[in-house]
Amino acid sequence: GLAKFDGVNWTVYNTSNSGLPYNSVRAIAIDGQGNKWIGTAWGGLAKFDGVNWTVYNTWNSGLPDNLVRAIAIDGQGNKWIGTSRGLAKFDGVNWTVYNTSNSGLPDNEIYAIAIDGQGNKWIGTWSGGLAKFDGVNWTVYNTSNSGLPFNRVYAIAIDGQGNKWIGTRWGGLAKFDDVNWTVYNTSNSGLPDNRVYAIAIDGQGNKWIGTGGGLAKFDGVNWTIYNTSNSGLPDNYVYAIAIDGQGNKWIGTWDGGLAVYREGGVIIIPVKVEEITKE
Numbered sequence: 001g002l003a004k005f006d007g008v009n010w011t012v013y014n015t016s017n018s019g020l021p022y023n024s025v026r027a028i029a030i031d032g033q034g035n036k037w038i039g040t041a042w043g044g045l046a047k048f049d050g051v052n053w054t055v056y057n058t059w060n061s062g063l064p065d066n067l068v069r070a071i072a073i074d075g076q077g078n079k080w081i082g083t084s085r086g087l088a089k090f091d092g093v094n095w096t097v098y099n100t101s102n103s104g105l106p107d108n109e110i111y112a113i114a115i116d117g118q119g120n121k122w123i124g125t126w127s128g129g130l131a132k133f134d135g136v137n138w139t140v141y142n143t144s145n146s147g148l149p150f151n152r153v154y155a156i157a158i159d160g161q162g163n164k165w166i167g168t169r170w171g172g173l174a175k176f177d178d179v180n181w182t183v184y185n186t187s188n189s190g191l192p193d194n195r196v197y198a199i200a201i202d203g204q205g206n207k208w209i210g211t212g213g214g215l216a217k218f219d220g221v222n223w224t225i226y227n228t229s230n231s232g233l234p235d236n237y238v239y240a241i242a243i244d245g246q247g248n249k250w251i252g253t254w255d256g257g258l259a260v261y262r263e264g265g266v267i268i269i270p271v272k273v274e275e276i277t278k279e
Contacts, residue, residue: 019053029071039068062095072113082110104138114156124153147181157199167196190223210238232266
């Protein structure tokens with residue numbers, strides 16, 4: 001299900017007590033009006049305005065598949081939705097679907113979407129590498145034609161300088177400045193594991209990287225690793241990271257629930273997170 005935490009109280013939304021269409025939640029995005037857009041494993045896409053739920057699925061909308069793993073919202077308010085059957089754009093009325101048959105998308109299984117300052121969509125796929133879509137043209141980056149270290153892309157974040165930080169399944173972390181590629185892995189850096197599932201960038205430009213071997217902080221020079229042995233991190237598989245306005249890091253783990261990291265230590269929030277299949 002979906003949980004809301006205001007710092008004191010928890011509110012849980014599930015299929016029994018709300019309009020959430022499926023209890024396995026794979027993606028969340030919040031638009032400029034405060035609506036929550038929630039991607040589920042098999043129930044499609046839900047919109048929650050705080051009171052009302054609207055569900056978009058393959059039966060009642062142009063959504064191409066009910067498995068939604070990624071959501072991003074562009075400067076015009078369009079929702080870009082990554083499914084297991086291609087990429088969908090929803091402007092609030094119309095749906096446009098991009099897939100391997102009608103576009104330059106290299107793979108229909110989408111795991112990550114990020115939008116840069118120029119409005120380019122960066123799309124991470126299961127086996128086709130990384131795709132860039134400028135609204136007209138597609139550019140594909142893979143292990144054959146670029147410095148991308150592995151073709152399965154789980155996470156994408158864009159820093160204040162426009163660098164793309166790309167997390168891969170087995171190839172570690174890549175940085176791409178639109179010309180050069182830099183790869184960080186367990187052999188050449190302090191990255192604790194080559195499976196990178198999540199990336200977030202804080203206000204100071206530090207990269208927070210969720211891996212299969214704990215949480216890493218990278219300031220551009222130094223690596224700091226948080227794991228179950230040296231911190232209060234409840235599980236070493238870190239699948240999701242978000243940073244709030246106070247700089248708290250919210251860390252979703254495979255089997256240890258949700259943790260919040262504040263200056264001074266990790267505070268464990270006792271919520272079970274069960275929506276992601278470990279690989």
